[in-house]
Amino acid sequence: MFLINVEGAVFNNDKWLLIRRSTKEAHAGGELALVGGTVDREGDSTDILERTLRRELSEEVGIEVKEPIQYVRNTSFLLADGREVVDIVFLCELHKGEPYAKSPDEVESIHWMTTAEIIQHEEIQYYLRDSILAAEALRIRSAYV
Secondary structure, three states: OOEEEEEEEEEEOOEEEEEEEOOOOOOOOOOEEOEEEEOOOOOOOOOHHHHHHHHHHHHHHOOEEOOOOEEEEEEEEEOOOOOEEEEEEEEEEEEEOOOOOOOOOOEEEEEEEOHHHHHHOOOOOHHHHHHHHHHHHHHHHOOOO
16 A cells, blocks of 8 residues: 655745755655645545645645646655655645745755756755656646746
């Protein structure tokens, strides 16, 4: 059985919202990342991925994003305990709020970075870089320009 995780590639004014994950986090603690979280079981449901992402953005950094939220890509990875995660990234545009570390147990700090800054940043993991590049390509092709 997979865990399902969603992440938001949130942009505003040609910059992407990244967080530094709290060092208290078991997975990727202290690393730069997109905002997101695990999908909870709901039984019969619709739009569970998008609702989960909106909830996580509100709970972790206190923001809302505009409609539509667009699918970017999915990947999978293993946690240290052997569980497999399917990670789904969505493209989002900031709508309301100024992001802040609302949940300090999950978020240490907030960072707005351009695509070029992300690509060149030596601390950013390849999978985050790849997600931003895919989101940027979709943004350029879509109505987000």
